[in-house]
Structure formats: C-alpha cells, structure tokens
Amino acid sequence: xxxxxxxxxxxxxxxxxxxxxxxxxxxxxxxxxxxxxxxxxxxxxxxxxxxxxxxxxxxxxxxxxxxxxxxxxxxxxxxxxxxxxxxxxxxxxxxxxxxxxxxxxxxxxxxxxxxxxxxxxxxxxxxxxxxxxxxxxxxxxxxxxxxxxxxxxxxxxxxxxxxxxxxxxxxxxxxxxxxxxxxxxxxxxxxxxxxxxxxxxxxxxxxxxxxxxxxxxxxxxxxxxxxxxxxxxxxxxxxxxxxxxxxxxxxxxxxxxxxxxxxxxxxxxxxxxxxxxxxxxxx
Amino acid sequence: xxxxxxxxxxxxxxxxxxxxxxxxxxxxxxxxxxxxxxxxxxxxxxxxxxxxxxxxxxxxxxxxxxxxxxxxxxxxxxxxxxxxxxxxxxxxxxxxxxxxxxxxxxxxxxxxxxxxxxxxxxxxxxxxxxxxxxxxxxxxxxxxxxxxxxxxxxxxxxxxxxxxxxxxxxxxxxxxxxxxxxxxxxxxxxxxxxxxxxxxxxxxxxxxxxxxxxxxxxxxxxxxxxxxxxxxxxxxxxxxxxxxxxxxxxxxxxxxxxxxxxxxxxxxxxxxxxxxxxxxxxx
Numbered sequence: 001x002x003x004x005x006x007x008x009x010x011x012x013x014x015x016x017x018x019x020x021x022x023x024x025x026x027x028x029x030x031x032x033x034x035x036x037x038x039x040x041x042x043x044x045x046x047x048x049x050x051x052x053x054x055x056x057x058x059x060x061x062x063x064x065x066x067x068x069x070x071x072x073x074x075x076x077x078x079x080x081x082x083x084x085x086x087x088x089x090x091x092x093x094x095x096x097x098x099x100x101x102x103x104x105x106x107x108x109x110x111x112x113x114x115x116x117x118x119x120x121x122x123x124x125x126x127x128x129x130x131x132x133x134x135x136x137x138x139x140x141x142x143x144x145x146x147x148x149x150x151x152x153x154x155x156x157x158x159x160x161x162x163x164x165x166x167x168x169x170x171x172x173x174x175x176x177x178x179x180x181x182x183x184x185x186x187x188x189x190x191x192x193x194x195x196x197x198x199x200x201x202x203x204x205x206x207x208x209x210x211x212x213x214x215x216x217x218x219x220x221x222x223x224x225x226x227x228x229x230x231x232x233x234x235x236x237x238x239x240x241x242x243x244x245x246x247x248x249x250x251x252x253x254x255x256x257x258x259x260x261x262x263x264x265x266x267x268x269x270x271x272x273x274x275x276x277x278x279x280x281x282x283x
Numbered sequence: 284x285x286x287x288x289x290x291x292x293x294x295x296x297x298x299x300x301x302x303x304x305x306x307x308x309x310x311x312x313x314x315x316x317x318x319x320x321x322x323x324x325x326x327x328x329x330x331x332x333x334x335x336x337x338x339x340x341x342x343x344x345x346x347x348x349x350x351x352x353x354x355x356x357x358x359x360x361x362x363x364x365x366x367x368x369x370x371x372x373x374x375x376x377x378x379x380x381x382x383x384x385x386x387x388x389x390x391x392x393x394x395x396x397x398x399x400x401x402x403x404x405x406x407x408x409x410x411x412x413x414x415x416x417x418x419x420x421x422x423x424x425x426x427x428x429x430x431x432x433x434x435x436x437x438x439x440x441x442x443x444x445x446x447x448x449x450x451x452x453x454x455x456x457x458x459x460x461x462x463x464x465x466x467x468x469x470x471x472x473x474x475x476x477x478x479x480x481x482x483x484x485x486x487x488x489x490x491x492x493x494x495x496x497x498x499x500x501x502x503x504x505x506x507x508x509x510x511x512x513x514x515x516x517x518x519x520x521x522x523x524x525x526x527x528x529x530x531x532x533x534x535x536x537x538x539x540x541x542x543x544x545x546x547x548x549x550x551x552x553x554x555x556x557x558x559x560x561x562x563x564x565x566x
Binding site (some may be wrong): 122140168174185192211219229241244252267270275 | 458471478479485487491506518529547549550551555556
C-alpha cells in the first residue's frame with residue numbers, strides 16, 4: 001500500500017491495538033506514537049509503535065494519522081493539526097461520538113483529508129498494556145465518510161479489512177442516534193442502577209444479590225473521564241433515549257404484574273434474542 | 284438426620300437442583316417429585332427424584348416439603364396443604380418474594396411448620412434438564428424464620444450447609460426490600476432497555492452494538508411468566524425502586540457531560556467495584 005508511515009495519537013487500548021493489528025497485517029513501515037511518556041514506553045515495549053514524536057514532527061512524515069484519544073482530546077487535537085498537515089495525509093479517528101468530531105474536522109482541516117471512524121470494540125482493561133492485535137477482528141467498524149473515497153481512504157479501508165473488522169458506513173448523525181441507544185443508554189442505565197443502590201444506604205443491597213446484578217453493573221465500572229465528553233457531544237440524542245426508557249419504566253410501574261407488563265417483557269425478550277442471533281462471537 | 288422422606292413440589296431448575304444436591308450430601312431416603320408428567324420424567328431420569336406422587340399422597344409421607352414453583356403457584360399450593368399436613372413436617376419454599384408467601388403460610392398452615400426461603404442462585408436455562416447438584420454451592424440462601432428454630436428447621440439448616448450454601452437470615456420485609464433493588468430493578472432495567480430499542484424501530488439499533496448491550500439485555504431474556512407474579516407480590520417495593528432509578532436518570536439527563544454526571548459515575552463505579560469484592564465466584 002501507499003501508506004509508509006502511520007502516526008497514532010493516543011497510545012491507549014485502542015491506539016495500541018491499532019498499532020499491533022497494523023503490524024499483524026504485514027505493515028513494515030514506521031508507526032510513530034504521539035502520547036504521554038508512560039504510554040509511549042508501554043507502546044514501544046509492546047511493539048505497538050516503533051518510535052515516538054511530538055504531534056508537529058509526526059505530521060511532517062505521517063501518511064495516516066490515527067486519533068485514538070477520548071472524544072474531548074480529539075476535539076482539542078484536530079485544530080492543532082491544521083497548520084502542519086501535509087497534502088495527501090489522511091486523518092481518521094476512533095472517537096465514540098461522530099457529529100462533533102466530524103464538524104470540528106470540517107471547520108479546521110482541508111476537505112477530503114478527514115474520515116470519521118468508530119471501532120465498536122473494547123474491553124474492561126484500559127491502556128496500552130491491554131492492547132490486542134485482534135481487538136478489531138470480527139467487530140463492527142463504523143466509518144462516516146462525507147464525500148467520495150480518495151485513494152488514501154481506499155487504503156485505510158483495505159487496512160481495516162485486513163485487520164478482520166466489518167466496516168459499516170453511516171452518516172455521523174445516524175451513528176450518534178444509534179449509539180445513543182445501543183451504547184450510551186446501556187451505560188447510563190448501568191451507572192444509574194449502581195448509583196441508586198449506593199444511595200439507598202442499606203448494607204444488604206451490597207450483600208444479597210446474584211449474577212444478574214453483576215452483569216447489570218459491569219458497565220458502571222467504566223471511567224467517568226471517558227464518558228463525560230461522550231455524553232456532552234451527544235446530548236440531544238442521549239436525552240431523547242433517556243426520555244424513551246423512562247417512559248417504558250413508568251409504564252411498567254403503572255402495571256406491575258399485569259398483562260401489560262407481560263407484553264413489554266415479551267417485546268424485550270424478542271429483541272434481546274434477535275440481537276444474539278446477529279451478534280459476532282464474544283471474545 | 285431425622286428427615287427420611289422429602290417431597291419436591293415443582294421439579295424445575297431449582298427443585299431438580301435441590302434433589303441432586305440433597306443426594307450429593309449423602310441423603311439416602313426417598314425424594315418424591317410432585318410436578319407435571321414431563322418434569323417428573325426428566326427428574327427421574329436425572330435422579331433428582333426417586334418417585335412421584337400427587338401432593339396429597341406426598342404429604343402423608345414427607346418429613347420435608349420443598350416448594351420450588353413460581354411464586355403464584357406456591358401461593359396456590361400452600362392452602363391445598365392445610366388439611367393433609369402431618370404434625371412435624373416442615374414446609375419450606377424457594378420463591379423469589381417472601382412477604383406474600385409467608386403471609387399465606389401463616390394464614391393457612393399451623394404455626395412453626397413453615398420456613399420461608401430464597402436461594403440466590405440460578406442460570407439462564409430452565410427446567411430439570413438444567414438441574415445442577417452444585418447450584419447452591421457458594422451461593423447465598425436467604426431464610427426468613429418467624430419464630431425460634433424447631434428441630435426440623437435445624438435439620439434443614441444442616442442440609443443447606445452440607446450443600447455448600449451460605450445461609451443468611453432476614454425478615455420477609457427486609458428480603459423483599461433488598462431484592463427489589465438487587466434483583467427486580469436490574470430485571471426491569473434490562474427489560475425496559477430491550478423494549479425501548481425494540482420500540483424505536485430503527486434497524487441499526489439491532490445491528491450496531493458492542494458487548495455492553497449484550498450484557499445489559501441478558502436478563503431481558505427471562506421468562507415473563509415467572510416475573511409477573513414476582514412483580515405483583517412485591518409491588519410497593521418495586522414501585523419505590525423504579526422511582527429511585529428514574530430520579531437518578533432524570534438527574535443524569537439534566538447534567539449530561541457536566542461535573543454532576545461525573546459525581547454519579549464515581550458513586551456508581553465505587554458501588555460496582557465494592558460488590559465485586561464481596562461477590563462469590565461466578566459459576
């Protein structure tokens with residue numbers, strides 16, 4: 001492929017995994033890490049990156065810039081790249097919301113040089129030590145192109161396919177609507193459940209429970225820092241999703257143990273079963 | 284022990300597992316199944332029971348009657364036992380709510396012959412084919428005694444300990460308050476989440492998701508029939524639990540991406556981490 005040098009900005013779980021996965025596809029060029037000293041050290045040790053540089057120096061050489069920071073940091077990084085970005089370099093990101101990031105790129109970068117992306121992949125552990133060359137394999141990878149493919153975008157698609165990712169295209173708006181319901185709402189329900197039990201103050205609530213409570217509070221372990229900017233950049237969609245689930249909860253409350261409850265349970269069971277038929281195998 | 288004959292009413296996952304676990308403790312007496320023909324056949328095949336009888340005939344011989352039906356069925360069975368129950372027979376149950384069942388037993392059965400119980404154990408599969416001699420091992424088993432222990436209650440405690448269960452005592456009211464938050468609310472949140480996504484109608488909502496949505500909709504696969512009577516017999520506590528989580532959700536909605544969100548996330552993370560320190564190892 002035409003890409004000889006790749007810069008990964010933010011060498012954490014996603015950035016480190018992208019570096020390892022890129023090597024696994026046979027990529028022999030340089031992978032420059034732009035990150036904190038600790039992340040650089042860990043990324044070099046794992047061979048997820050092959051060198052380190054500042055953002056400005058990395059931009060001079062990179063054919064592909066992969067922004068793998070949290071959403072708020074990506075929004076800070078994009079304007080800093082405006083001056084130094086070479087003609088022909090593709091910038092793409094792995095941020096969890098797309099509307100604000102794509103708008104930011106369109107405001108600050110030349111048309112055609114940015115491609116929004118979101119790998120629907122992750123694990124509980126964070127950081128480059130948890131990086132995994134197969135993190136994207138058999139996982140969805142959403143792209144939000146705004147124009148026709150350039151040769152660079154074609155090369156990036158080829159890389160993602162070689163990593164085993166299933167690429168799916170949609171607009172930034174469609175992405176943010178969808179993820180509000182399938183990712184941000186589940187996160188908020190898990191967090192709200194754990195916070196509700198914490199507030200109650202009855203010690204038995206942290207003693208008498210089965211595996212269901214553990215399942216339902218796993219997402220609540222997620223880092224607040226990551227989520228603050230996800231929620232801030234998808235406010236309207238997430239507000240609508242909260243309204244929708246609160247309506248369903250109020251409907252359940254009004255009919256506890258009546259046949260209406262059974263109807264809601266049946267719709268829910270059917271949906272939960274249907275996504276298990278489509279779901280890629282869990283790692 | 285003094286118990287020579289045990290009757291299991293409802294030979295499903297819990298009843299069948301109780302029979303297998305009882306055998307594993309070395310119990311050599313008869314285990315009479317009282318259940319549907321299909322459940323009896325499966326229970327005999329698994330050796331979870333050693334014979335079958337009608338409820339009336341089982342009562343003539345049983346020293347211990349283990350009610351392992353859904354809550355609504357237990358409430359139907361208890362009054363039917365009033366006439367035939369021998370002096371000295373202990374009746375206990377495995378129902379998911381305790382207030383209504385204990386009140387029903389106190390209204391229909393002699394004082395001291397009933398002991399409410401709830402094994403906090405289960406699995407996704409149902410029925411006697413899924414029965415497991417170790418289902419109760421290292422799991423909580425709540426008992427709700429209303430008076431001093433009789434010799435029969437002492438024998439039953441010994442059986443539960445021999446099965447590896449961790450016995451915990453509380454009042455029926457404390458049980459129902461606690462489980463409203465740690466079991467019934469998680470179930471309703473999972474069901475409400477899946478129903479909300481089903482209602483939206485956007486096909487992407489069943490296509491673009493990660494493992495978090497699978498975790499959060501696992502409970503939604505539960506059977507509506509079981510849950511209707513659980514919710515009906517714990518209405519007030521569950522209503523309060525729904526109100527509490529809706530308040531938290533509305534608070535999150537009002538401050539999406541602000542520092543108040545981060546506070547709620549931190550409380551939730553701390554609670555979710557704390558129950559993982561206490562939680563018995565998952566099967």
